[in-house]
Amino acid sequence: MVEHSSYIARKRARFSAFGIPINIPWGTHLTAQEGFIYLGEQPLCTVTSQIAFDYFTQDDDGKGQERGVLLESIIARLRPKNERDDCQRRWDCVWGDPLCQKYRRPEHEDFWLWNYEFFNAPVEDLRHIANLIGAK
Structure with missing residues (x-):
């Protein structure tokens, strides 16, 4: 796992971090140290947490x-818009693509979960x- 030192809020972030309400605007720059993402001196979450991924x-x-922008677009495209939207064809493309395979968590053989590397992937891979x- 590559450790990154600079992060950005890819959408508005509203959650509670260690009992403190957090409201971070899109585009806010954050730092990371020793596996935690910080806003100034305030630790927000671990770099591998669902909050970080979200x-x-x-x-x-x-x-x-x-x-x-690419992450939000990919995630939205793979989510069904309504009960008649069959997104299985799009998921079949993901399952069959060798590049995508390196971004799948291996512990689930029949269910796709994106791994840490996906949320921090090179933009060329996301394109x-x-x-x-x-x-x-």
Whole structure:
């Protein structure tokens, strides 16, 4: 696992961190140290937590905003819009793609969960996945 030192809020983040209400606007720059993401001196979450996956992405390369837009687009495209939306064809493309396989958590053989590397992937890989499933 690559450790990143700079993160960005890829969407507004509202949650409670260690009992403190948090409200972070989109695009806010954050830091990471010893496995925790911080807003100033306030620890928010671990870098591998669901909160980190839901709201933040690494920005060490200065492409955090683009990465965030791509992540949101991919996740939205793979989520059914309504009960008649059959997103299985899009998921079949993901399951069959060798690049996507490196972003799947291996402990689930019959269910896809994105791993830590996906949420911090190079934008080129995320563009590939977005194009694969028709995300905008």
